[in-house]
Amino acid sequence: MSSETREAGPSTSTAERAEADADAPETAGTADADAGNDAGGEDGKTHPDRTVLIAAVGFLVLCLGVVLFGVLRGGDEDRAEPKAPTASVTYEVTGEGTVDLSYQGASEQGTAETVSGARLPWKKTVEVPLGENPVIRITLGEQGGQARCAVAVRGRHVQSATAAGEFGRATCSAPLPAPAPEASG
Known part of the structure; x- marks a missing residue:
């Protein structure tokens, strides 16, 4: 083959x-x-x-x-700018009933946050950029009553105020130190 x-x-x-x-x-x-x-x-x-x-x-x-x-x-x-250093701020409102309130620090734009008809007691902790002045404003309603606002920075009580009567108002604030300048290397 x-x-x-x-x-x-x-x-x-x-x-x-x-x-x-x-x-x-x-x-x-x-x-x-x-x-x-x-x-x-x-x-x-x-x-x-x-x-x-x-x-x-x-x-x-x-x-x-x-x-x-x-x-x-x-x-x-x-390229984004580094976040600004912040401080922990606690706002507290005590009393009975409801209040209208506004506080600074919850928004990154620096605008005040508002709460209408907040039931008491009310408490909120936010971060506020250093150099800003955290502030809370409370307004009682037509029924009046009594409410107390307080501000604590980094857990330390700074200021308190009391609102009483019909449409009573109170404001609490605390200065925060300016941020330390950046060290250049």
Whole structure:
């Protein structure tokens, strides 16, 4: 049996085909053509190397997109001004009934927060930027009564005041020290 006969037969094994290729140098071109067909090409299949290459390029594009998104979105955080140092301030209103009140420190814009008809006793702890003056204002309603406001900075009582009678008012405040200047290095 010649090497040509072995290749032409449909029941040849891979080992027989490899042996035939070694025996007959003229069939090496045929084996390369067969390998090309197995890897794709004329029959419409993609090459495995191309599939891996396409997947790798897609992965790199995805990674580049994530990095660019992080750089573009996170760039502002590096340039943002550091937060101002703050002090813990506790506002407290005692008495009976309800009051309208406003206090400074709960919003970063420095505007006062207001609470209408707050049930007593009422207490709130907020962070106030150093250099600001935390303040709470209380106003009694038409029914009058008596209410006391108090301010504590970092747990230490600073001031208190009492409102009494119809539409009685009281204000409590406390100065906070200015922030220390930054040391330049």
